[in-house]
Amino acid sequence: DQHQRYKLLANARNRKLVSFFGDDPPIDIPVAEVDKQGLKAILQSKVPLSYFLYNLLEEYACENLFFYLEVEHYDSVSFVSPVEQQIAAKHIFDTYLNRNSHFEVNVDEKV
Template sequence: MFQVEHPMDDKREMVEKRVEDIKRKMRGMKKKILIKFGNKVCYDISVSQIDTLGLPALLIGRTPLCYFLSHLLGTETIENFFFYDEIEQLEVMSFETEEEQKNTLEEIFETFIKAGSEFEINIASKTKTKIKKGIEENDKNCYQSAKEHIINLLNPAFTQFIGGSLFPLMKKRLGERNYYTMKQISEAVSFLIEKLDEMFYTAEKASETTRPTLMRRIYILRKSIHILVERKFSVDFVDSIPMEELEATATTNVGFF
């Protein structure tokens, strides 16, 4: 029987190959600051590459990613990105012991898979069962099917992002180059933080019953974004709202800490 080749499969393979090539180059340039036309710049994914390669290209980016995360904050699906990002890191991690690896797999489960967890993602029960078995066997690849599912869930958000107001704004600010100045990076990170601030001020107006839960989520999001920014850019940002104040608000009447 002849096997029919599907053009969509060929396109997907092409995209995956190009994204992997870009990813390798970005890893090599991660800690480097280049000098272009007298300005300090960082190598990154370009807007035109995002136009051509879609979501996979955006997800490996740094500066453009800030605008996409700003969009995700408004859709309350940002946990999907953080899960994807966590598994991306897991794939390149080296563990000194099997115990260390298993502990990491269990931590991911507690954060994203366990019912009622802070960043619980929407996956089928059979996928959860498969993951549990994988953790028992200390299989580093036990989250792969969940990762693929989450990428599919991120696609509608990406389509909304492309068709909304943030993508043209990002395009205007970043241009078509594959490197960005410190000013462009600062603008992107600041834009993301402004969205977090908006969430905080909205939560402040919530009822006493729901406010602690909302503040708890904002605290965890902000902490996660601090870590992400530090890892992506090797810098951190100054909070307009002190983390200590936010943590104190988040823990009021909530027994998580």
């Protein structure tokens, strides 16, 4: 039955959205909130984040968002040991900052 298949696919999409965006992100936020909070407001909402991701993919610049999110995660983690922290930092460096890496971000060489 097509209706049953549609419901199954809709539920699967909803589960993916929840796993990506979290339990209860706002669907939309006012422009004033984006002006006030900037990227943080965009990343915490569904509609603006979807447009932002689409734009990054169109501009071939998704690595910038991935880098930002990984650094945010790195800053929020309480590492068990300095070795674990160093491994995580090396992963970020190798993935985003190392020359010719798959997701190399465009930063000044002085950085």
